[in-house]
Amino acid sequence: MIRVAAAIIENEHGQIMIARRKQGKSQEGLWEFPGGKLELDESAEECLRRELREEMNIEIEPYLYFNENEHWYGQTHIRLIAYRARLVSGEIRLVDHDEYYWVIPSQLQEFTFAPADIKFVKKLSE
Template sequence: MIEVAAAIIEDEQGRILIARRKPGKSQAGLWEFPGGKIEQGELAEDCLRRELMEEMQINIAPYAYFGVNDHHYGATHIRLIAYRARYMSGQIALVDHDEYRWITTCDLTEFTFAPADVKFVEMLQHSAS
């Protein structure tokens, strides 16, 4: 099993940051909440701070556990651990993605998300209604 952290990053207007996986990556063309693999001995919150700096050149502040989703991509089992986070600083520069958007929870249905992220999309939609 691979442990992966995902950040549900909010800006000052309450919008959420999503990013699209670029061609050549697994789940290419699908949208996700950004994050990455948790290294051995690393806390999910620390992983998110590190990954968002590496992948997007931004500083975030994870502040609340959001949920977990065990998902199987064929023989690969991932445990996706989500945290809510605040966008703090930095200009977004994409590494593993080819596009990003700041959206409201109402806009979530307009995007096709990676299967492991769908549970968190549904949780966000439910909490908004």
């Protein structure tokens, strides 16, 4: 099983960041809460700080465990661990994504998310 972390990044307006996977990446064209694979002996919080610095050029502060979900993508089994996080600093520069939006929770249902993220979308939309 591959452990993956996802950041539910909130801004000062109560909006959540979502990002679309660019062409050529796994889950291309689908929306997700940004994050990435945990390295050996890395916590989900450490992973999120590292991944968002690498993939979006931003510093975040994960502050609250949100939920987790196990999902099979064909032969690949992942455990997606989500944390709420605050944007601390940086100007967004996309690497693995081709678009991002800040949306209010009720707008999440308007986007097509990667299957592993759907459980989080439903919980946030409640």
